[in-house]
Amino acid sequence: MSARVLVGVKRVIDYAVKIRVKPDHSGVVTDGVKHSMNPFCEIAVEEAVKLKEKKLVKEVVAVSCGPQQVQETIRTALAMGADRGIHVEVSGKDYETLGPLQVSKIMAALAKKEEADLIILGKQAIDDDCNQTGQMTAALLDWPQGTFASEVTLEAEKLKVVREVDGGLETIKINLPAVLTADLRLNTPRYATLPNIMKAKKKKIVNVKPADLGVDVNSRLEVLRVDEPPQRSAGVKVETVDDLLGKLKEAGRI
Amino acid sequence: QSTLVVAEHNNEHLTPITLNAITAACKLGGDVSCLIAGTDCAQVAEQLSKVQGVKKVLVAQHEAYKGLLPVSRTSVLELQLLGRVAAKLDVAPISEIIEIKSPDTFVRTIYAGNALSTVKCNESVKVFTVRGTSFEAAPLEGGGAAQEEVSPSAPVGISEWLEQTLTKSDRPELTSAKVVVSGGRGLKSGENFKLLYDLADKLNAAVGASRAAVDAGYVPNDMQVGQTGKIVAPV
Numbered sequence: 001m002s003a004r005v006l007v008g009v010k011r012v013i014d015y016a017v018k019i020r021v022k023p024d025h026s027g028v029v030t031d032g033v034k035h036s037m038n039p040f041c042e043i044a045v046e047e048a049v050k051l052k053e054k055k056l057v058k059e060v061v062a063v064s065c066g067p068q069q070v071q072e073t074i075r076t077a078l079a080m081g082a083d084r085g086i087h088v089e090v091s092g093k094d095y096e097t098l099g100p101l102q103v104s105k106i107m108a109a110l111a112k113k114e115e116a117d118l119i120i121l122g123k124q125a126i127d128d129d130c131n132q133t134g135q136m137t138a139a140l141l142d143w144p145q146g147t148f149a150s151e152v153t154l155e156a157e158k159l160k161v162v163r164e165v166d167g168g169l170e171t172i173k174i175n176l177p178a179v180l181t182a183d184l185r186l187n188t189p190r191y192a193t194l195p196n197i198m199k200a201k202k203k204k205i206v207n208v209k210p211a212d213l214g215v216d217v218n219s220r221l222e223v224l225r226v227d228e229p230p231q232r233s234a235g236v237k238v239e240t241v242d243d244l245l246g247k248l249k250e251a252g253r254i
Numbered sequence: 255q256s257t258l259v260v261a262e263h264n265n266e267h268l269t270p271i272t273l274n275a276i277t278a279a280c281k282l283g284g285d286v287s288c289l290i291a292g293t294d295c296a297q298v299a300e301q302l303s304k305v306q307g308v309k310k311v312l313v314a315q316h317e318a319y320k321g322l323l324p325v326s327r328t329s330v331l332e333l334q335l336l337g338r339v340a341a342k343l344d345v346a347p348i349s350e351i352i353e354i355k356s357p358d359t360f361v362r363t364i365y366a367g368n369a370l371s372t373v374k375c376n377e378s379v380k381v382f383t384v385r386g387t388s389f390e391a392a393p394l395e396g397g398g399a400a401q402e403e404v405s406p407s408a409p410v411g412i413s414e415w416l417e418q419t420l421t422k423s424d425r426p427e428l429t430s431a432k433v434v435v436s437g438g439r440g441l442k443s444g445e446n447f448k449l450l451y452d453l454a455d456k457l458n459a460a461v462g463a464s465r466a467a468v469d470a471g472y473v474p475n476d477m478q479v480g481q482t483g484k485i486v487a488p489v
Contacts, residue, residue: 019368028369100337101346128364129481130349135337144413145338150475160416166429166484167420168476174413184465184482185475220376221346224359227370 003057003117003176005048007082008107009064010038011073012127025225027096037073040122042080042189043182047152048120049081050187056154057118059083063110065103067091071205078200079192085205086110090217094210097219099128102210104136109213111141116177118159123148123181134181144174147181255284255357259308260335263290263298270430273305273391278384280307280392281354287312288399303399305392311401336383345377350485352388366481386429387487421474425451428477431460432489436479437472438464444472462486 013019014034021028037045048060062077064070065088074085088106090098111119124131138145146152146161150169153160163170164183192200210217238244257279262269272288279286287310290299295315303311340347353361355372360382364371375382428434435454437447447461454461462479463472479486 013365019365021369028365099346101341101344104337104341124482126366126481129366132337132340132347132349135335136341136347139338139341146413164475165418166476168418168474170418171416172413173416185469219346221348222374222376224372224374226364227372229363229367229370 004059004061004114005051005057005118005120006107006111006114006116007041007044007048007060007062007077008103008119008121008133009041009045009062009070009073009077010122010125010127011035011064011066011070012038012125015039015126021226021228025227027223027226035069035072037076038122038125038127039189040124040126040182040184041073041077042122043184043186044120044122044180045077045080045082046187046189047149047180047182048118049190051118051154052081052083061086061114061116063088063107065090065098065106065210067095074205075197075200076192078203078205079197080190081196082203084203086114087205087207088213089207089209094217097221097223098217099219099221100130100132100136102215102217102219104133104140105215106210106213106217107133107137108140109215111137111177113213118177119143119179121179121181123183134179138179141177141179143177143179145179145181146172146174148183149180150183150185152180152186255282257282257284257286258312259286259288261288261290261298261302263292263295265292265294266297268298268301268305270391270427271386272302273394274386274389275384276305276307276392277389278351278354281389282357285309289314289404291315299401301394303401304395304397305399306394306396307392308397308399311399312404313401314404336381340381343379343381345379345381346375348373348375348380348382350385351382352385385485387485421476425454426458426460428460428462428479428484428486431486433457433459434462434479434486434488435459436462436464437467439466439470441467441472447473460486 014036017034019028051057052060060082061084062074062082063086064074071087121134134147148164149161150164151162157176159174159178161172259275259279261272286308288302288308289312291314299311299313336347348360351360351362359374361370361372435450437450441447450461463477465478467473468475468478
């Protein structure tokens with residue numbers, strides 16, 4: 001199959017970093033904080049690269065929207081095995097308000113421009129926890145969607161997708177072209193090896209602007225303030241079952 | 255001004271989270287209508303029309319809605335629909351709100367609950383999902399909504415529902431359980447979760463698990479609690 005896959009990769013604050021809210025409540029502290037690729041995007045990249053290794057697709061293109069720094073995230077995807085990158089440059093005020101709606105418009109426009117057959121995204125980003133971009137991209141393109149995917153098989157030009165739903169698993173079959181969003185258990189992303197990191201430096205990243213794609217990045221959502229969540233009081237450790245029962249009774253729970 | 259709530263059900267019962275969403279919708283003011291889509295959902299439509307606060311119930315029945323059934327997290331179904339609906343309307347949706355400050359200002363969590371973001375939505379139509387655990391359930395009686403059939407649009411045939419394998423359990427549903435017993439890697443094996451099941455049965459509790467326990471294969475993934483799993487709110 002000569003398919004082309006677009007994979008979205010988002011640069012987010014590293015999952016291990018403790019989030020701090022800015023004193024003026026305008027957002028969270030991002031300066032001097034370690035950033036990495038959103039973990040769900042890593043799973044998406046891995047799935048795309050696996051499809052390529054099985055010779056089911058021809059080319060994997062990694063896309064990221066944001067300022068100059070997102071090129072590092074694209075490089076990571078290239079080191080994992082993506083063939084080339086597209087950096088959609090959004091900076092300053094536009095980047096602050098960049099949300100899933102704007103990103104999905106960009107992804108949809110790129111899918112048409114690049115004649116993609118499949119878009120794989122992470123199911124959600126660990127910063128805004130929106131879980132929207134895949135669904136919206138599919139809607140804008142009028143493509144079917146396989147969200148929360150935990151297993152994907154390509155069968156005669158159709159995709160069989162096992163999805164993680166609330167009560168268990170669900171299996172659907174969707175036509176190509178399609179949009180997939182990766183859930184946690186779809187695969188285990190590989191570590192980029194040093195030779196591959198070096199090779200990735202030679203791979204091409206094209207720079208485009210949303211306006212080149214005919215996308216307006218204005219947002220009608222406005223973040224008024226960001227606050228710390230209410231403090232959680234510490235838990236207690238009990239030694240025996242009787243202690244536990246005692247505590248529960250004390251608290252009036254049983 | 256009016257609000258449409260998309261109801262979730264399994265053809266027999268409403269999913270409890272729908273009642274929480276109705277409470278949220280009532281807080282916005284204006285009329286609240288509910289859309290119910292399925293294959294054979296007259297019974298659920300009947301239940302829904304009795305819910306306090308609901309003015310109108312729109313019923314759409316079609317074979318194509320098969321499989322669009324029993325689901326509930328801020329539910330995979332809601333998240334599935336939310337984006338598609340919003341993109342078609344060209345509005346930015348808001349996922350999982352936990353508080354309504356005013357009809358256009360909402361609070362939601364970001365960074366897995368490590369920060370709270372207050373968002374003002376300047377869209378003409380506001381599309382959002384609610385975190386069920388943050389709103390009370392609307393009473394199941396006292397209402398008297400009119401029912402109205404809506405003709406479903408023709409299926410486009412680009413995707414097909416094949417099957418569903420649901421984990422069966424007699425314990426309360428995790429997202430709405432009043433008591434939750436949760437286990438992690440410390441239990442060391444799936445067999446040891448039996449300890450929690452026994453305890454949970456005594457307490458009439460649901461059993462949850464950390465991501466580590468799910469990843470290690472001790473328990474199925476629908477038991478996972480947290481950012482990428484289910485949101486619980488024991489009393």
